[in-house]
Amino acid sequence: MQETRLDTARIRAARRVIDPIFLDTPLYRCEALEPALGCTVSIKLETANPVRSFKARGTEVVANLLADSGSRAAVCASAGNLGQALAWSGRGRGIDVTVVASRFATVTKLDRIRALGARLELVDGDHEMARERAAAIAQYDGIRLVEDSLDIETCEGAATIGLELMETAPAFDTVLIALGGGALATGVGHVVKTLAPEAEVICIQPLGAPAMTHSWRQRRVVTTDSTNTIADGVAGRYPIPAVLSDLLLVADDAVLVQESSIIAGMRLLLTHAGLVVEPSAALGIAAILEDPDRFAGRHVVTIVCGSNVDVDAYHRWVGAAPIHRS
Amino acid sequence: MQETRLDTARIRAARRVIDPIFLDTPLYRCEALEPALGCTVSIKLETANPVRSFKARGTEVVANLLADSGSRAAVCASAGNLGQALAWSGRGRGIDVTVVASRFATVTKLDRIRALGARLELVDGDHEMARERAAAIAQYDGIRLVEDSLDIETCEGAATIGLELMETAPAFDTVLIALGGGALATGVGHVVKTLAPEAEVICIQPLGAPAMTHSWRQRRVVTTDSTNTIADGVAGRYPIPAVLSDLLLVADDAVLVQESSIIAGMRLLLTHAGLVVEPSAALGIAAILEDPDRFAGRHVVTIVCGSNVDVDAYHRWVGAAPIHRS
Numbered sequence: 001m002q003e004t005r006l007d008t009a010r011i012r013a014a015r016r017v018i019d020p021i022f023l024d025t026p027l028y029r030c031e032a033l034e035p036a037l038g039c040t041v042s043i044k045l046e047t048a049n050p051v052r053s054f055k056a057r058g059t060e061v062v063a064n065l066l067a068d069s070g071s072r073a074a075v076c077a078s079a080g081n082l083g084q085a086l087a088w089s090g091r092g093r094g095i096d097v098t099v100v101a102s103r104f105a106t107v108t109k110l111d112r113i114r115a116l117g118a119r120l121e122l123v124d125g126d127h128e129m130a131r132e133r134a135a136a137i138a139q140y141d142g143i144r145l146v147e148d149s150l151d152i153e154t155c156e157g158a159a160t161i162g163l164e165l166m167e168t169a170p171a172f173d174t175v176l177i178a179l180g181g182g183a184l185a186t187g188v189g190h191v192v193k194t195l196a197p198e199a200e201v202i203c204i205q206p207l208g209a210p211a212m213t214h215s216w217r218q219r220r221v222v223t224t225d226s227t228n229t230i231a232d233g234v235a236g237r238y239p240i241p242a243v244l245s246d247l248l249l250v251a252d253d254a255v256l257v258q259e260s261s262i263i264a265g266m267r268l269l270l271t272h273a274g275l276v277v278e279p280s281a282a283l284g285i286a287a288i289l290e291d292p293d294r295f296a297g298r299h300v301v302t303i304v305c306g307s308n309v310d311v312d313a314y315h316r317w318v319g320a321a322p323i324h325r326s
Numbered sequence: 327m328q329e330t331r332l333d334t335a336r337i338r339a340a341r342r343v344i345d346p347i348f349l350d351t352p353l354y355r356c357e358a359l360e361p362a363l364g365c366t367v368s369i370k371l372e373t374a375n376p377v378r379s380f381k382a383r384g385t386e387v388v389a390n391l392l393a394d395s396g397s398r399a400a401v402c403a404s405a406g407n408l409g410q411a412l413a414w415s416g417r418g419r420g421i422d423v424t425v426v427a428s429r430f431a432t433v434t435k436l437d438r439i440r441a442l443g444a445r446l447e448l449v450d451g452d453h454e455m456a457r458e459r460a461a462a463i464a465q466y467d468g469i470r471l472v473e474d475s476l477d478i479e480t481c482e483g484a485a486t487i488g489l490e491l492m493e494t495a496p497a498f499d500t501v502l503i504a505l506g507g508g509a510l511a512t513g514v515g516h517v518v519k520t521l522a523p524e525a526e527v528i529c530i531q532p533l534g535a536p537a538m539t540h541s542w543r544q545r546r547v548v549t550t551d552s553t554n555t556i557a558d559g560v561a562g563r564y565p566i567p568a569v570l571s572d573l574l575l576v577a578d579d580a581v582l583v584q585e586s587s588i589i590a591g592m593r594l595l596l597t598h599a600g601l602v603v604e605p606s607a608a609l610g611i612a613a614i615l616e617d618p619d620r621f622a623g624r625h626v627v628t629i630v631c632g633s634n635v636d637v638d639a640y641h642r643w644v645g646a647a648p649i650h651r652s
Contacts, residue, residue, distance in 0.1 A: 050355055115357065
C-alpha cells in the first residue's frame, strides 16, 4: 500500500490521549439482524458515550494538542456531532470553543452544543457555508480552525476504532464505513489495510450527497451543487483533496444508497438490535439491503457511528407518530 | 457488614470466565438527562451485547462450571432474558439448554431463545409456574436447574458490574438497581457495600410486583397473589429467603414506583439518551422522577439492565403508533 497521511504508530499514541470513556466501545455480533441481511453482522457501537458519536475520539486528540501548546480557543464548522465533541473535549481543558453550523442542522445537536458550553453561530446556508464562516472566524480571531477530515488528528482519532476492530477474533471479511468528509473512512481504512489487508473496506454515502463517492470513482475531486439526504452527518459537497488521496489508497469500494434504504436500515437496527441511530449510522445496513448477494455468507462489521437524532424526526422516519416530549 | 453469600474474591474470579463481550460495558455521564432529573446521572449500559441484557454475566459463570464438570444439559425458568443468556452461554459450550417461560412472556424474548438453539417450553401461567415446571424437568431429566438469584453464580456474574462501577472516578453517591429475583441487587450491592460502604444502594421495583420490596421492608418473605406490571423482567411473586437475607445486608432502601413513572423513564431515556430500554431498565429513572428531592445534587448511577422489548409494545408505551415491521 502507498502511504496515506496516517501513521499507525501515531494512531496508537492517539489512544493514550483520548479519554477512555470514548475507547474500547462495544463490538458484538448481532444475530437477530442476520436473517434479514443474509450475512454475519457485527456492530461496532460508537453511541454509548457522552456525545453519542465517534467524533470525540478525534476532538480529544485535537484538544489535547491545543492544551499542550497553550491554546485557549478553537473554532470548527459542524453538522452537529463534531461540534458537540469539540465542545466536550474543549470544556474539560479550558478551551473556548466556537461552533459554526447551518441553521438547518438537527435541533438536538445544536441544543447539545450549547449545553456543553460552546458558542454556537448559525449560518443561513449549508455545511459548506458553515465551513467558510468558521475559517473566517479563525483568521479574524487568530484561533485554531479545527477542520474535520483535513486535520490529521481527526483522522487519527477515528482510526483508533480500526485498532479496536483489529483486536477481535474471529476476523471479519468486510467493514462498512459511513463516508462524509472522510476522517472515519480513511482513519479506519488505513488501519485495516495496514494490519489486515485482506479485509474489504467499503465506504457508503447517500445518493443525495455523493460528492466524495463520485470523487473516489473518478480519482479527482468532484463537487456537487447541493445535497438532499436525511443523513446530515455526511452531507458535504466539497471533498478535501488530501483526504480523497488517502481514500483512494484505502477504500476497496464506495457505494451510494437510497434514502429509503437508510430508513429501512434504521428500522432494522431498532427492531432487531434495539438501537436508535442517526441516518449516517445506518448507511452500512442500507448497503447490505441494497446488494445482499454481495455480502451473502460474509462476516460484515458495520460502524454505528452516531445516535443524535431529533426524536420526532426519527419517529417519522421509522414510521411512527410523534411522541409526547418529556 | 455481616457476610452475604457473596465473596469479592470469587466475583473477581468470575470475571475471568465470562466472555469479555459482556464485560467492561459503557459507563458514562449523560448530561442531557440531568435537567429533567435534577441530579448528576451516569448510565451503566448492559444492552450492547449479543443478548441485550446483563444476564449473560451470570450464565457465563454457570455454563463454565457446567462445562468443567462435564454436564451436557441445563434447564431454567425465565421471563426471557435469563433464557436468552443461558441459551447463548450453553450453545458455545455444547450444553443443551431448555428454557421454561410463561406463554405471556415478551414475544421477541421467546423468539430469541428459540433462535439461539434452546428448547423452549411454555406454561399457561406466570413466571412462578414456569419456575415450578423447570424444577420438575430438572428432577425428571436429572439435569442442572439454573435458578436465577438463588444460584450464587448468577449473583456473582451480576456482581461483576459492581466491580466495574468501583473502577470509575469520580465516585458516585447512589446506585439505582432494578429489583426482581435479587441477583443484580445483591450482587452489585455486595460489591458496593464492601468496597465503597458510603455509597447508597437503592433497589427499585414496580408497585405492581412488590413482593421482594415488601419482604425487605418487613424483613421476612412476603409473597403476592399476582403481578401487574409492564416490567416483565422483575415480575416475581415468591422471593427466595437466602436472597432476601443478602438483600437485607446490602440495600439501603427498596422503593416501589408506578407504571406511569416507568413509562416516563423509558421516554426520557429515548429522548435524551437515545436508548431503547425495556421497562425494568427504566426503574432507576422512574425512582428519580418520583422523588427528585431525594436525589437533588447527587451523582446517581443507574444500571440500564436490558433492552429486549417488543417494538410495537414499546411504541405504545412511549406514545407512538406501531411501526411497519421489517
